Amino acid sequence: KNEVEQSPQNLTAQEGEFITINCSYSVGISALHWLQQHPGGGIVSLFMLSSGKKKHGRLIATINIQEKHSSLHITASHPRDSAVYICAVRAAGNKLTFGGGTRVLVKP
Amino acid sequence: ETGVTQSPTHLIKTRGQQVTLRCSSQSGHNTVSWYQQALGQGPQFIFQYYREEENGRGNFPPRFSGLQFPNYSSELNVNALELDDSALYLCASSQGLAGVVLGTDTQYFGPGTRLTVL
Numbered sequence: 001k002n003e004v005e006q007s008p009q010n011l012t013a014q015e016g017e018f019i020t021i022n023c024s025y026s027v028g029i030s031a032l033h034w035l036q037q038h039p040g041g042g043i044v045s046l047f048m049l050s051s052g053k054k055k056h057g058r059l060i061a062t063i064n065i066q067e068k069h070s071s072l073h074i075t076a077s078h079p080r081d082s083a084v085y086i087c088a089v090r091a092a093g094n095k096l097t098f099g100g101g102t103r104v105l106v107k108p
Numbered sequence: 109e110t111g112v113t114q115s116p117t118h119l120i121k122t123r124g125q126q127v128t129l130r131c132s133s134q135s136g137h138n139t140v141s142w143y144q145q146a147l148g149q150g151p152q153f154i155f156q157y158y159r160e161e162e163n164g165r166g167n168f169p170p171r172f173s174g175l176q177f178p179n180y181s182s183e184l185n186v187n188a189l190e191l192d193d194s195a196l197y198l199c200a201s202s203q204g205l206a207g208v209v210l211g212t213d214t215q216y217f218g219p220g221t222r223l224t225v226l
Contacts, residue, residue, distance in 0.1 A: 004150075033215070041145075041196050043217035086150055095141070095164050096215065098150035 003027050006087050006099035013106050019074040021102045023087030026068065033096065034061050034072045035086040043086070046072070077106045112201050112218035120224045121189050129184045129221045131199035139163070139203065140182040141215065142174060145196040157182055189225045196220045 004025045013019050023032070034046040047054050047061040049070065054061050058077075063070040074081055087099040113132045121127050133140050139158045143151035153166035157176035171187040180201070186193055200215035 035217075041198070041220035041222065043151075043198060043200075043220075045214050045216065048214050088150075095153045095156060095166065096143075096151075097153065098143075100150045 002100070003091075003097050004087055004089055004099040006085075006102050008102060009100065010103045011105070013077050013104070015078060015106055015108050017077050017106075019077050019081075019104060019106075021072045021085050021087075021104070023070045023072070023099055024068060025070075025087075025089045025097075027089065027091045027097075029068075029089040029091050031090045032063055032070050033088040033090070034070070035088060037084040037086060037101070039083075046085075074104075077104075079106045079108050082106050112199060112216050114197075114199055114218035114221050116221060117219065118222045118224075120226065122226050123189055123191060125189050125225075126185065126187045127189060127223060129186075129197050129199075129223070131182045131184070131201075131218055133180045133182070133201035134216045137201035137203055137216070138180050139201060140176060140180065141200045141202070142182070142184045143198040143200065144168070144193075145198060145220070146192075147195070151198055154184070186223075191225050194223060194225045196222050 007022045031050045033048050035043050037043045049063045058075045060073040082105050084101040084103050086101045088096040115130045141156040142154040145151040154168050155165040156163045160176045173185045176182045198220045200217045202215045
């Protein structure tokens with residue numbers, strides 16, 4: 001079992017729909033990152049969370065430390081949101097352990 | 109402030125050869141981490157350098173080695189290349205230990221180097 005599991009692996013939505021991506025982890029962590037990776041490889045850090053909730057534009061990230069679970073929500077999705085979204089946790093040693101990613105396709 | 113840059117963008121090598129990938133950190137960052145991302149998978153941690161010293165290593169063999177220079181730029185070296193080494197290699201810089209204490213330790217990723225081993 002991987003230390004970081006994401007679901008779903010693939011997601012297709014119509015423009016305007018609300019999207020939720022889930023991340024579960026099995027180790028104690030100091031922080032959790034949500035990252036966005038576009039075709040070609042570039043990775044952008046969206047959020048870093050250690051508790052509660054953060055919001056940036058149409059993106060909302062939540063984390064429940066007790067349940068070892070985080071969600072990334074995209075409201076009013078747009079085709080430009082199409083990307084791979086990756087959850088990564090920081091545990092001991094300051095290294096990041098990544099989930100396998102969720103491939104999101106938003107159709108116009 | 110400049111972002112994280114990597115060179116080259118693409119590289120093709122044959123089995124048994126050696127390769128050096130380069131990364132320039134974001135201004136003000138003293139920590140660099142290297143990751144390997146195979147096609148369709150999430151990145152895997154290779155190692156991290158903090159102020160020119162290795163500061164953690166993932167499950168990669170010794171033929172994966174690195175250096176960090178006084179200006180905090182970094183190299184990843186891979187010897188005796190194998191077909192399975194074909195991947196996107198990402199580096200990420202951060203403020204390192206001080207950033208962890210302050211809670212500002214966001215990692216900034218470079219665009220990656222795509223390595224193909226034939």
